[in-house]
Structure formats: structure tokens, C-alpha cells
Amino acid sequence: MVFNSLKFAAFFVVFFLLYWLIFNRNNKIQNLFFLLGSYVFYCWWDWRFLALIIGSSLVNYLLGIYIDKSENEKRRKFLVLLGLIQGLGGLLFFKYFNFFIDTFISAFSLININLSIHTLNIILPLGISFYTFRAISYLLDIDSGKIKPTTDWVIFFSYIAFFPCLTAGPIDRAKSLIPQLEKKRVFDYSHATDAMRQILWGLFKKVVIADNCATCTNAIFENYKTLPASSLLFGAFYFAIQIYSDFSGYSDMAIGFSRLLGFNVTKNFNFPIFAQNISEFWQKWHISLTSWMTDYVFTPLSFIFRTSGKSGLILSILINFILIGLWHGSNWTFILFGFLQGCYFIPLVLNGTLNRKRVKEGTHLLPSFNEFLRMAGTFTLVMLTVVLFRSETIGQAFSYYQAIISTSLLSAPKIPLDKAVKIVTIIFIIIMIIVEWLQRDKEHGLDIENIKNSFLRLSIYYTIIAVILIFAGQKVTFIYAQF
Amino acid sequence: MLSRFIKKVVYLFIIPVLILCIVLEYSIRRIPNDYYYKNKWLSENSGNLQILSLGASNGYFGINPEFFTKKAFNAAHISQSMNYDLFIFNKFLPSFDSLQYLILPVTESTLISSLETSDEFWRIKNYTIYYGCEYHRFEPQYNLAFYGDNLFSVLSRISGYYLHGNSELYCNKFGFGLNYSFSKKSKDWERSGILAARRHKKESSGKLFNENLSYLNQLIEECHKKDIVVVLLITPAWHSYLDNIDIKQLESTLLTYKHMAEENNNVRFIDMHNDKRFREKDFFDADHLDEFGAKKLTLILNDTLKTLGNTNP
Numbered sequence: 001m002v003f004n005s006l007k008f009a010a011f012f013v014v015f016f017l018l019y020w021l022i023f024n025r026n027n028k029i030q031n032l033f034f035l036l037g038s039y040v041f042y043c044w045w046d047w048r049f050l051a052l053i054i055g056s057s058l059v060n061y062l063l064g065i066y067i068d069k070s071e072n073e074k075r076r077k078f079l080v081l082l083g084l085i086q087g088l089g090g091l092l093f094f095k096y097f098n099f100f101i102d103t104f105i106s107a108f109s110l111i112n113i114n115l116s117i118h119t120l121n122i123i124l125p126l127g128i129s130f131y132t133f134r135a136i137s138y139l140l141d142i143d144s145g146k147i148k149p150t151t152d153w154v155i156f157f158s159y160i161a162f163f164p165c166l167t168a169g170p171i172d173r174a175k176s177l178i179p180q181l182e183k184k185r186v187f188d189y190s191h192a193t194d195a196m197r198q199i200l201w202g203l204f205k206k207v208v209i210a211d212n213c214a215t216c217t218n219a220i221f222e223n224y225k226t227l228p229a230s231s232l233l234f235g236a237f238y239f240a241i242q243i244y245s246d247f248s249g250y251s252d253m254a255i256g257f258s259r260l261l262g263f264n265v266t267k268n269f270n271f272p273i274f275a276q277n278i279s280e281f282w283q284k285w286h287i288s289l290t291s292w293m294t295d296y297v298f299t300p301l302s303f304i305f306r307t308s309g310k311s312g313l314i315l316s317i318l319i320n321f322i323l324i325g326l327w328h329g330s331n332w333t334f335i336l337f338g339f340l341q342g343c344y345f346i347p348l349v350l351n352g353t354l355n356r357k358r359v360k361e362g363t364h365l366l367p368s369f370n371e372f373l374r375m376a377g378t379f380t381l382v383m384l385t386v387v388l389f390r391s392e393t394i395g396q397a398f399s400y401y402q403a404i405i406s407t408s409l410l411s412a413p414k415i416p417l418d419k420a421v422k423i424v425t426i427i428f429i430i431i432m433i434i435v436e437w438l439q440r441d442k443e444h445g446l447d448i449e450n451i452k453n454s455f456l457r458l459s460i461y462y463t464i465i466a467v468i469l470i471f472a473g474q475k476v477t478f479i480y481a482q483f
Numbered sequence: 484m485l486s487r488f489i490k491k492v493v494y495l496f497i498i499p500v501l502i503l504c505i506v507l508e509y510s511i512r513r514i515p516n517d518y519y520y521k522n523k524w525l526s527e528n529s530g531n532l533q534i535l536s537l538g539a540s541n542g543y544f545g546i547n548p549e550f551f552t553k554k555a556f557n558a559a560h561i562s563q564s565m566n567y568d569l570f571i572f573n574k575f576l577p578s579f580d581s582l583q584y585l586i587l588p589v590t591e592s593t594l595i596s597s598l599e600t601s602d603e604f605w606r607i608k609n610y611t612i613y614y615g616c617e618y619h620r621f622e623p624q625y626n627l628a629f630y631g632d633n634l635f636s637v638l639s640r641i642s643g644y645y646l647h648g649n650s651e652l653y654c655n656k657f658g659f660g661l662n663y664s665f666s667k668k669s670k671d672w673e674r675s676g677i678l679a680a681r682r683h684k685k686e687s688s689g690k691l692f693n694e695n696l697s698y699l700n701q702l703i704e705e706c707h708k709k710d711i712v713v714v715l716l717i718t719p720a721w722h723s724y725l726d727n728i729d730i731k732q733l734e735s736t737l738l739t740y741k742h743m744a745e746e747n748n749n750v751r752f753i754d755m756h757n758d759k760r761f762r763e764k765d766f767f768d769a770d771h772l773d774e775f776g777a778k779k780l781t782l783i784l785n786d787t788l789k790t791l792g793n794t795n796p
Contacts, residue, residue: 006623006630020485189484196492458495465496469503469634 001044002167003253004207011041012257019261020187027184031154034181034261038163042126049125052090057160059086060135064149064156067142076143083139087132094128099330127166129327133292135160138174140296147175155181164257168250170268170288177263185262194449195259197461201446202252204464205245209432211473212425213242219417221390224400228408231415232400239390240383241429244273247286252444271440273433274367276374278344279354281382293324313349318342328389333397337388344381367437424471504629507637511628514644516651518613521558521658529575532556534584534788537568540660541718542588545772548657550781553788554581557658559588562603564596565698570616572702576709584788585706586714587699589740590770591733592683594695605631663767664774676723676769683770684729699743707749712791715740717754718780719761724769751791755780 001008015037023033043050063083070076092100108114138159141147150156159177220227220235227235251268258265266288275281282290298320305312318339325338348354367375384401391397415422432445439445446464451457525532534555536546539562548555558571568587598607608625610616619625629637643649653662669675706713717740737754744752755761760783765776772780 006627010623017489187485187488189488192488193491461496465500466634470638471635472633 001041003250003257004203007044011044016260024185024187027182028152028154030185031152031158031181034163035154035158035161038158038161038166041163042161042166045126052125052128053131053161054157056086056090056131056135057157058153059083060138060160061149061153061156063139064142065151067139068149080139080143084136087136091128091132094125096326096330103332127168130169130171131160131166133171133289134162134174137171137292137296141174147178150174150178150182152182162258162263164254164261164263165265168247168254169286170251170254170266171292172266172288173292176266180263187262190449191262192260194443194447195256197256197446197448198252198259198444199256200461200464201444202249202254202256204468205249205252205432205445207249207468207472208428209425210242210246210249212421212428212471213238213245213473215421215473216415216417216425217242217390219415221400223416224403227403227414227416228411229404229406230409230411230413232404233409234413234415235400236383236387236404238425240379240386243386243389244269245432255444267443271436273379274375274437274440275378276371277348277353277378278341278381279348281378282341289324289327293320293327297323310349313354314346317345317349321345331392332394333388333391336394336397337385340385340388365438425473428467428471504627507629507634507641508627510641510645511637512612514640514651516609516613517560517654517658517660518609520652520654521556521560522614524556524656524658525558525571525575528554528556529578529582531581532579533581534586535572535579535582536586536588536658537563537571538586538588539563539590539593540771541590542586542716543654543658543660544663544767545588545718545777545780546586546784547655547659547774547777547781549655549659550778551785551788553583555657557654557660559658559660560606560609561660562598562601562606564598564601565593565695565702566618567598567610567616569698569702570610570618571614572705574614576705579709579711582709582711584712584714584791585702586716586784587702588716588718589736590683590717591728591736594699594736594739595692595732597691597695600691659777661774663771665764665767668767668773672766672768673721673723676721676725677727679724679768679770680727680729684732696739703743703747703750707747711749713747713750714784714788714791715744715750715752716784717756719755719758719765719772719776721763721766721769725757753784753787755783 001011019030019033019037023030039050039053042053060083063079063086067076067079067083070079105114138147138149138156142149150159155178158181159174162172162177165172216238217235220231220238224232224235248269255265255267268286268288270284270287272281272284275284298316301316301319302313305316308315319342321338321342322335323338325334325336325341328334328337345354387400388394388397391400436445439447446460448457448460451460531554533553534548534551536542536548536555536557536559538559540559542559543557543561543563546557546559548557560567572585598604607619608628608630611619611625612628624630632640640651644651654660703713705711717737740752740754744750761772761776761779765772765779767773767776
């Protein structure tokens with residue numbers, strides 16, 4: 001049940017009405033209903049994994065209470081370790097088991113030892129990477145004294161299975177979400193209308209930009225051996241835009257649906273295509289994951305390597321980004337993607353500009369030439385690495401890179417697609433970039449509360465709805481829902 | 484506050500969108516298409532039908548019932564999988580009073596594929612809407628004719644029919660697909676073999692195989708009860724397809740079909756994959772015949788059926 005489906009629309013309308021009209025008398029009952037809705041949403045995808053998410057919630061709920069109660073430091077650490085083993089163990093099994101087995105077999109085959117270990121036909125449970133990280137941060141925050149555990153199991157189970165963010169985040173922390181579940185939600189009209197705008201903008205980015213880009217990307221990546229280098233560069237560009245509009249579109253919808261239910265969820269994207277260096281890019285891209293990794297991986301690592309100066313910092317960054325890469329999927333392409341992202345930080349570390357406070361772009365209409373160059377440079381660096389994201393193997397990615405480096409880079413790009421699709425896609429990409437640039441200091445691209453003329457606002461909504469209905473691309477699964 | 488919000492959303496957005504959807508759905512459903520036509524034809528004529536052909540595109544473009552001497556009809560559709568073959572057959576089974584032969588064009592991927600898991604899954608709605616199939620009755624996307632297309636293509640289809648008279652009926656009155664004609668053959672059609680072979684190469688799925696085998700067995704059993712001969716037919720293919728085919732997949736499938744023909748006395752297996760009687764001009768692409776090839780194949784089948792007799796041995 002994906003957000004851009006009729007099934008979800010029907011589900012959400014019914015859920016919304018019952019949530020606010022019937023179950024809002026009592027917070028406990030409303031939470032119980034929310035939990036039930038989350039499980040219905042989860043079962044719609046695959047009911048067999050319901051036990052897994054319930055089991056994981058129960059273990060972490062109990063561990064949270066015991067960690068807090070325990071005064072013995074060793075016992076506390078043991079309980080935290082138990083939680084990590086449970087969470088990461090599940091993740092390793094479902095997401096990485098076959099990858100490790102294959103890597104193991106390949107490594108041994110290099111020294112002429114042929115192992116006959118069978119891989120398993122494992123289905124990746126929906127949202128496991130997201131809810132596992134939510135549970136881990138909960139335990140670690142209790143251990144470090146940042147939060148107190150909740151003793152209300154309904155609240156904790158709802159936090160883990162929080163359905164608007166279950167499929168692909170944002171990965172909200174207990175510190176921000178649990179207090180919201182604890183207090184009674186009140187319907188706020190302006191909040192709800194803005195949430196609708198955010199959903200509409202997210203839907204536009206997903207259905208019009210990402211899905212049309214997917215058509216172009218597929219046409220190029222499937223025929224990259226026969227196309228000129230300029231087309232392949234376009235392929236990388238289309239995919240970079242596709243992945244951005246797919247994931248940020250999804251996040252806008254997830255945040256919008258949460259807001260309609262009275263929750264404020266972490267902003268996951270802050271217009272990263274306008275980032276002026278790679279450090280800023282990662283502060284604006286998949287913010288909830290980056291901040292999670294910063295708090296629980298990078299900060300402890302940089303503490304461990306604190307005596308090694310810049311090389312320690314570089315090592316921490318590289319490990320952090322390799323793990324970010326690996327989080328995305330069990331493939332060497334993701335690991336290399338993470339490694340390259342980490343490498344991009346090295347010049348910033350070496351010239352001491354890593355922590356330099358970013359000069360906020362002004363509210364001026366156009367960026368300065370220098371700003372523009374920095375934005376284009378950062379985007380190009382990211383664009384080149386996303387080829388790894390799209391490739392099935394490192395070999396395929398390298399052969400794609402190899403094909404880009406040729407004299408045909410200067411020839412006119414040829415994309416084996418209908419001209420109309422190419423034109424429509426490019427036009428809407430430009431529109432999206434312009435709108436997001438103009439709205440870059442707002443919460444989302446369609447934050448138009450400041451337009452007081454209701455007729456104009458309504459015209460904008462209808463125009464976007466018409467564009468979605470008319471130019472929707474062929475339906476493609478959310479990329480991050482596969483992680 | 485809440486009621487104001489709900490009213491605004493309903494009046495300004497939901498009602499206009501619903502009205503638009505109803506108008507589109509009504510308009511699209513009135514456009515004649517293959518599914519509507521074949522269901523109607525079978526509803527009216529299945530009583531005196533003698534040869535029925537089912538299957539996917541290789542059957543749809545490969546068998547032209549016009550050239551059978553007995554009364555025949557082609558109820559194949561693009562990407563039609565075994566579960567839908569069984570559905571169509573069962574739907575009209577009570578009225579098949581004269582049916583003697585059921586021709587089932589199969590490929591090396593028939594037993595390990597399904598419409599539901601293919602790229603052509605959007606065709607499922609046609610079985611729900613026009614054939615009344617219940618497989619996906621409660622899934623909205625498979626019950627709406629306009630769903631799956633964007634508004635631009637829906638409007639093009641509607642204006643194409645209502646303004647220019649372009650129907651979506653792409654078969655002749657015998658159900659044979661007319662789109663793959665010799666005149667439309669692309670210049671680099673020979674390359675299509677590699678792509679088609681790649682497309683037909685499937686990860687072996689035991690579950691899907693068992694399901695399809697069970698559908699096929701049900702078809703055979705029902706046919707046996709009514710003295711209908713089932714012809715499992717592998718249609719001719721061009722060398723560029725055959726050279727790139729997954730041999731392991733092909734061999735195991737052929738073995739299954741042969742086994743079925745040996746085990747069931749109302750089943751015949753005809754393998755024409757590499758039939759040298761079919762030349763370049765008979766193919767539309769590497770795994771589909773054009774109208775000349777379809778005529779040739781149908782005439783060959785017509786002669787073959789005579790030698791098979793019309794009752795179970």
C-alpha cells in the first residue's frame with residue numbers, strides 16, 4: 001500500500017475520519033487506534049512479518065524499562081548489547097545474510113577454495129532498516145540518560161510502527177515522537193491545510209518528476225553500451241533528480257500525513273540540490289539518517305580516534321559513510337557509494353573547512369556566480385556517484401563510467417524515447433528546481449501560506465492536480481521503500 | 484475546525500475529482516476492445532465452437548482461426564497467463580457443446596510466469612471489467628478502466644474514439660491479433676530475439692510452477708470430461724531467439740509438456756520451435772509470427788488436427 005495508490009487513499013480517508021471523529025475522546029484509545037492502523041498498513045504489505053515487528057517492539061520496550069531500572073553499569077551495558085544484537089541481528093539476517101555468504105564464497109574462490117554454502121530466499125521485511133534504527137536510538141538514548149523509557153506499551157509500539165514513516169522514514173527519535181504520542185492531539189486547521197499542500201507537492205515530485213525521470217533513466221541505463229557519452233551523462237543527471245524527487249517526495253507525503261494526524265515529524269530534506277559543498281549536502285539530504293549516524297556512529301568513532309588528528313577524523317568519516325552506504329542495501333555498489341561520499345569530505349577536512357559555518361544563501365532571486373558554481377559542482381559530484389546506486393554491480397558502474405569518458409561526450413545526446421516524454425520531464429525538472437529555489441527558506445516547496453488571495457492559492461492547487469493527472473509517469477516503486 | 488477542513492476538502496477536491504473519474508470511466512468503458520469483443524463473441528457463439536485457442540501473444544498473433552475448416556476462435560490476449568486461460572475456459576465450459584480441440588500455445592516460460600508478476604499486470608483490469616473475472620474483484624486498481632494511464636493518455640484514447648472513431652479492437656472477427664503485420668515489421672527485428680529471450684528468462688519459482696501446473700491439469704481434466712483434445716503447441720521462433728534462449732529452462736519445460744502428453748490420453752504436444760517451413764517473411768519479430776506466418780501455422784495445424792481425430796483415442 002504505497003502513498004500514491006488508491007488503496008492508501010481509501011485507507012487514509014477512513015482512518016483519518018475515525019481517528020478524529022470517533023477515537024479522539026481519549027488519548028489512550030486514539031493511540032490504540034493509531035497502533036491498530038499502523039499494523040493494518042503493515043499487514044497490507046505482508047502479514048507474515050507482523051510478528052517480527054511486534055516481537056521487536058516488545059523486546060525493545062522491556063529492555064528500555066530494564067536499562068533504566070538497572071543501576072549496575074555492567075548490567076546496563078549488557079542489556080543495551082542485547083538490544084543491539086536483537087535489532088542488528090534481525091537486520092543482518094534479513095538484509096545482509098545472502099550478501100555476506102556470496103562475499104564469503106567469492107573471497108574463498110580467489111584462493112581456489114570452492115565453498116558450497118547456499119544462500120536463502122529471504123524477503124526483506126517492509127521498513128526493517130527504519131524501525132530497527134528507531135528502536136536502537138531509543139535504547140541508546142535511555143542508556144545515555146537523554147530520555148526516560150515510556151511505560152505505556154501502546155505508545156512505544158506506536159512509535160516503532162508509526163505508519164506514515166514506516167516504509168521509508170524519516171527515522172524519528174523517541175525524544176521527539178514519544179512525547180507527542182503521550183499528549184492529546186488537537187486538530188489544527190492551518191496545520192492540516194499546510195499538510196495537504198505538502199502532500200500535494202510530494203505527490204507532484206514523485207508522480208510527475210521521479211516517475212518520468214525513471215522512464216528516461218531506464219531507457220539510458222538499459223542501452224548505455226550503445227549510446228553516446230553525453231546521453232550517459234544525462235542518464236546520471238536524470239537518476240540523480242529521480243532519486244531526489246522520489247525520496248523527498250515520499251518524505252513530504254510522510255510528513256504531511258503525519259501532520260494531518262497531529263504529529264510533527266523531522267524534516268528529512270532541506271533542498272539539498274542547492275548545497276554548496278558535500279558537507280552541506282549531507283546536512284540537507286536524508287537528514288534523519290545522517291543525524292542518526294552522526295550521533296550513534298560518527299561521534300563515538302571520532303571520540304575513539306580523537307588522538308589521531310585529521311587522519312582520525314577522516315577515518316571516522318569514511319567508516320561512517322561506508323556504513324551509510326551499506327545501510328542502503330546489501331551490494332558492493334552501495335559500499336563504494338558510501339566510500340566515495342566519505343572521500344569527498346577529505347579536502348574539507350584537510351583545508352579545515354569541514355565545520356565552517358555555512359553562509360546562508362540570501363533571499364535574493366538568483367544565486368551569485370560563485371554560489372551557482374559551488375552548487376553545480378556539488379550536484380555533479382553527487383550525480384556521478386549515484387551511477388553506483390543505479391548499477392547492479394560495480395563492474396556495470398565502471399563500464400558506465402568508462403563509456404562516459406569518451407569523445408562522444410561532446411556529441412548531441414540521444415535518448416531512445418519519445419520526444420514528448422523527454423521534453424515534459426525536462427520542463428518539470430526545471431519548474432521544480434525554480435520553485436524549490438524560491439521556497440528554499442520554507443518548510444516545503446508548496447508552503448504558500450503567505451499568498452493571501454485564496455483564488456490564486458486554489459488555482460495553484462488545481463494546476464498541480466491537473467499536472468499530476470495529465471503528466472503522471474509510469475508508476476514506479478518508491479526507491480527507498482526497498483531499503 | 485475539523486468539519487470546516489473536511490467540507491473544504493470534499494467540496495473543492497474530492498467531489499470534482501470523483502466526477503472527473505466517473506466521466507472518464509464511463510467514456511473509456513464504451514470504447515470497444517479485444518477483451519469486450521472476445522467475451523461477447525464467446526457468450527454468443529461458444530455453443531457451436533469446435534476449436535478454441537487460448538494463450539498469450541504467440542497465440543494471439545500466431546493462430547488465425549479464419550483458416551481452420553472447423554468453426555474456431557482465438558481467445559488469446561497479450562501476456563495471458565495460465566490462470567486466465569483456465570478462467571476463460573471455465574467461464575464458457577458449460578456451453579462448449581461442440582468443442583473438439585483446445586489449442587494452448589505455450590512457451591518455455593509459460594509455466595513459470597503469471598500476468599500478476601509481469602510488466603503487463605495492468606491488463607488484469609480487462610479480465611475483471613470485461614470478462615467478469617473475480618481474481619482481483621476487491622482491488623480498486625483492477626476494476627477501473629482508466630486506472631494506470633495518466634490523464635493525457637486517457638484523454639487521447641477518449642478523443643481518439645469519440646472524435647476520430649479509433650476503437651481499441653485490434654483483432655479480426657476470429658480473435659486473431661492484427662497488429663503484428665508484415666508491413667509494420669521493424670528494420671532491426673532480428674535483434675528482438677535477444678531481448679525476447681532475455682524477457683522470457685525467468686528465475687525459477689517453484690510456487691508459480693506448481694500453480695501453473697495445477698491450472699494446466701485442471702484444464703486437461705475438464706477437457707477430458709468433455710472429450711476435448713488439448714493441443715500444447717510451441718509456436719515457431721526465429722534463430723536469433725532460439726540462439727539466446729535459456730536452454731535449461733527450455734529443456735525442463737519441454738520435458739514437462741512431453742510428460743503431460745504421455746500421461747494424459749487427451750493431450751498432444753506439438754513442438755514447432757525450430758520448424759524450417761517458417762522463413763523470414765513469416766515472422767514479425769523473433770518470437771512472433773506475422774499474418775503470413777499465422778496463416779501458414781493455422782493451415783498446418785488444420786491438417787494436423789485432422790490426423791489427430793476429434794475424439795480421445
